[in-house]
Amino acid sequence: MKDELDIREVATLSGVQPSALRFYEKKGLITPICRHGLRRQYHKNVLEKLELIVLGQAAGFTLDEMAAMVNPAGQTAIDKEQLIRRARDIDRTIRQLKVFSSGLRHIARCTEQDHTQCEEFRSVIARGNRLIR
Numbered sequence: 001m002k003d004e005l006d007i008r009e010v011a012t013l014s015g016v017q018p019s020a021l022r023f024y025e026k027k028g029l030i031t032p033i034c035r036h037g038l039r040r041q042y043h044k045n046v047l048e049k050l051e052l053i054v055l056g057q058a059a060g061f062t063l064d065e066m067a068a069m070v071n072p073a074g075q076t077a078i079d080k081e082q083l084i085r086r087a088r089d090i091d092r093t094i095r096q097l098k099v100f101s102s103g104l105r106h107i108a109r110c111t112e113q114d115h116t117q118c119e120e121f122r123s124v125i126a127r128g129n130r131l132i133r
Contacts, residue, residue, distance in 0.1 A: 004033065005047075007040045014050045028067045029053055059086055099127050 011018045024030045025040075030049055032040035056066045069078050103124035112118040 003044050004041050005044055006036065007032075007042070010042050010046055010050070014047055016050055016054075024050075024053065024063070027063045029063065060089060061086065096128070096132065099124065103128060 005013070007018050007021055010016070010021060016024075021030065021040075025032065030042065030046050030053075033043050034041045053063075053066060057063075065082070103121070106118075106120050106124060107115055110118050110121060112121070115121045
């Protein structure tokens with residue numbers, strides 16, 4: 001792969017739309033190295049940055065939070081406490097989803113005519129409500 005990629009090549013290789021690439025640039029997440037005509041040119045390492053951005057978004061970080069972790073020289077300044085807090089949030093979400101999944105499976109198999117009369121169903125509802133609050 002060549003070292004310099006134009007915006008269309010980056011979009012094709014990364015799956016990120018050119019409009020999003022321009023937005024990421026405004027946020028300070030990526031930086032073009034130059035222009036050829038009207039087309040922005042990026043170093044090939046932008047593909048790795050885009051993978052991190054996608055991962056960060058999937059983990060629930062905002063673009064502003066991610067921009068704060070990357071300085072203009074491309075070095076990272078990761079706030080480890082922020083990562084730990086995000087990991088705790090993800091763990092809490094996983095626990096909630098497991099309770100909800102268990103409840104849905106129970107309801108699907110429950111033989112009670114009225115689910116509200118089922119002790120297990122009521123238990124699942126109570127656990128789910130405690131987790132949400």
